[in-house]
Amino acid sequence: MKDDVHLTGEAFDGDSAAFGQLVARYQDRLYNTLVHVSGSADTAYDMVQEAFVQAYVKLETFNRSSAFYTWLYRIAVNLTISRRRREKPMASVEHAREVLGDEPIDGADPPEARLERQERACQVHQALAALSEEHRTILILREMDDCSYEQIAEILEIPIGTIRSRLHRARVQLRDQLKNVIPEHRS
């Protein structure tokens, strides 16, 4: 399997199939991130496509000193935040349920446990939606995408020192939000 450096080089030379492989490699990961950043599966779907299109169009601006996916994430996150700012915030329970969907049924899993997990996810989604863009985005990049501070700094274009303080504030705010929606939240 070719690595990202080879594929971006081939795409740069006009091989669109190579770019197609990059799309296949990152589309799900990016989509998952954007669902949580945007709070909308539809927006995330549009933004994933738009981000890849922008990446293809602007491939000549890709500075190969960074990884392709951090560059792609930077495009995608910027696009998503710009779009979300134009739209109304959606933090209702119904909306959260719609975004999160139904969990796949596992025969070994008691229905009550599954329902409880779904309810918890719904509440976390609501609490996330109540955070500011910058706090929500940094939390998702760290906790869901497992990005390092260095990668987050590249994606969001902020210093690593800022990552540390912003990430902590984001966690504290999410904790407080969860206490609001789940009074018995673990403490």
Added chain:
Amino acid sequence: MTTEPREEMLSAYLDNELSAEERARVEQWLDTDAEYRQLHEELRAVRADLQALPRHELADDLGPAVVRKAERAVLSGQERSAGGAAIEPSSRASGNWWNRSRRIFVWPAIAVAAALMVALFDTQRGPDEMDREVALEGLPEEAHRGADAKAAGEASEADVAVTDLGAAADEMPAKDARAAETDRYAVPTLTKSPDDRSLEREHKERRAGSERSALKRAEPAQQKVLRNRMYTSKNGMQDGRNQLGHKALMGVEAQPVDNIMLDSNISRALKNRDQVLLIQCDVTPEFISKNELDKVLAGNKLQYHRVDVKAVDNEPNAEIPEQNAEQQAGVQYTVDATPEQVELIVNELEQEQGRRRVSNLQLGFQLRDLATKPQAANAPPADAPTNTPAIAPAEPLADDARQSDQSLNFFYKLPEQPVTVYLRQAQPAPPAAAPVPAPAEPQAEPE
């Protein structure tokens, strides 16, 4: 709001982003400070909640659609900066040569895409079930008037040739007449025009070093891009589907090309503005029978000509293998459209892809006069309705062009000719809702 560095370090401790010395300090605080331990537990709980959120995945591979959109964006010269932070300042400042050269190519390409041809293939209709339909039936009156006026205005010597051959067709055996009828509604094939020959001469001279074109000077990388896409299209052709129908529509079987051919085509397009954009896709029978695209075109006040292409199963011909292939039934629209209107139509078809009524959506370029010129060998059917619209020639044709050889043998000579710039992506397998039948067994339309 300010945060205690001590607390921030706790977050970084959770993330394993501390130095050994910082880590030791945090662990000491955890041992001695109950409140600090409490915060640690809460932050861990927050992390657990986030990591327990369901993961979302896409059902489809976005690759083909993304690449198609991206190439359209490139063709339309899109330079949006919504993701502006993605542009490296250094690249912007230096004015990347590859970017510049690409734009140089792109603008002529889109400038000549002033006419549009949309071809829909109904792969489920058999040869005996395709009724000839009057193009604008049931559509707004102005669409009728526009198309009729355009057809009348563009009636040329080519129409006369068709009429004369129509009389000759009466004398043909029934089978030949049927083949001629089929040809009448088939998409014309490429021919070699005087322009082609003059361009060949021009390029030979240019290759001799007399004068290099501005395009050739500017964009070796772009030519490479195009060559790669040409190869891609060649692979895309080899998908077991109806070869003749696709080849005839595209006007060219994609083959490896060299710089002379690309130069020739680009130069020709710049000089004569003679390319059309070709949009080609497979559709369900209902999409055609319900005139879905007609509604889109008429709804946007676009004038168009619609021709129903009959399926055909040629008799085996060992000498001209191309004629052995079948031609799919379908519908072809010729539309005058601005790039924005082209975008609108493509978007509409892409939405239909999502509804599984359209598949294998492809874009390409085709030489306008070759794409639209009625063929001398094509005779109209004896019972053809007089108001059946035909694809009108874009420009009057020179005499020797009309008399040129119409044989499919042309395809054998292709590497010597200027070719259409043909951008095509390898297509994904068609969805179950619009299966592509094996070429030898056309399926009957479902009841």
